Amino acid sequence: MNLADKFDEYLKANLPRAASFHPHYEKALGVMLLAGGKHFRAQLVLGVVNALRPELTKAAMPVALGVEMMHTYSLIHDDLPAMDNADFRRGTPTLHKTYDEVTAILAGDALNTHSFLLIAEAGLPDFVRCACVRELAKGAGVNGMVLGQAIDCYFENKPLNLSQLEFLHIHKTACLIAASLKIGAIITEASQKEQDKIYEVGIRLGLVFQIADDIIDATSNAEEAGKPVGHDKSKNSFTNLLGLEGAKAAKAEHLALIQAELKTLPNSIENMIQNLISKYLKD
Template sequence: MIADPRLAGWRARADAALAQALPDPDLPPHRLRAAMRHAVLLGGKRMRPLLVYAAGSLGGADEATLDAPAAAVELVHAYSLVHDDLPCMDDDALRRGQPTVHVAFDEATAVLAGDALQSLAFQVLARAATPPAVTVAMLDTLADAAGVVGMCGGQALDVDATGQRGPALSIAHLERLHALKTGALIRAAVRMGGLCAGIDPAGLVRLDDFAAALGLAFQVRDDILDVEGDSETLGKTAGKDAAQDKATFPALIGMDASRARLDALVTEMDAALAPFGSAAGPLRALGRLAVERDR
């Protein structure tokens, strides 16, 4: 799906940075180290690392400087998927076309692997080859995105919303849920790239507007694919949202309105990137991938 040659190159960089960051599998505890590698290296869209590189390219940031934040945000994302798939959460057996970590190993190892991936992410970022002020700003950005005001808070809202219908769950509440659960890490990825590139405060605001629309669009598309897709193409269990009575856009507003919301979000992304001109080409390409993907 990656048409822009820069995106293909950045994906290769991200994969290499992740492989280098992960602990040596030949040392003990072998099972934990193998589970960490299983969670990270078996595919995935690498959307978040690509966003780091694409945002960094706006200000001509050195690609080597972007490797650390690109790897760090993907490690946090991978940890979140490991925990999201656990029986106490979404109880899923398939991820990226492979058995989930708790299925391939066991629940205790999956919990530990997720914990270890999260701590590794912050270690990688703390050792980034960036000025100290930029490193601290990135650490703060990623911590916010991963915690109670970001991804974990969104997951808690998702758990609370499961099975809800009617006035108890408004579209505004659903969008807030996904702005935290899915959107927070996407916004962090874009912002960290912008920080590495020295983008000015006004530019960072525009990037955040783009990322906010992208994060919500990514989730709306995910919800649509769960209805229309199949497990083989998706690489995860299709129809799981409906089976678990999850809060989704199609369940709340229907498929037609979900597609219309997706179109509106594309317009928002384009408007946010307009001031950057042609330099934002990779970010625009990633926005298209998010809304046109089939998995």
């Protein structure tokens, strides 16, 4: 069984539980976690651990699930009527459509906070858990993903230049992807130099991930993408700013830079990231 399958099995066995007389709160917590998706960020956490210290992969599972819950909370809130007002995510009706807006907001809040509980209770040394919590909070919080989302929403229908667009998506998307890689390195107790290098690769990988998503939005249909497409026409996207061919060229340029940066990391890390790029980010 590969890492992605092992994580999927772990996720299904460890959905958040909240027994009460509420008719659907507990079920709502797991809907988007179970709706599929690449689990890309969780795979990055586990991929680094498995590459450097495979004996710690099992202990890293709750941390990877915490990262996945943080990402899923962001999707639930991103789809809300106040933001993208999306009807589908991962081919599944969004929570505010299945239930109501209150349920969607609270389910997102719950997954956000539960992610830190999972890390705090993982079977890892205290200083490792503390460092993982810190990194996740940085990547997802005030100066990370939330800042990117704030810029994305505020500047809708207000075109940005390329440096501003990259700043937006470095924060909205790349910071959590880079944090995922670094968290894996933290779990293995890699050197600070290695942690910093892998984080830098993660930032560029996150930009590639976003450019690829923009290209999908511009060229795919809702069935293929598993979510509404064409919504980016009012957004600051790479395809809107650079055109489709320009976005493809930017993606290829960043991928080439990643290839060079990977040469400075252990071969096992290079191979892991190359495999994920081939699986998810190649045309």
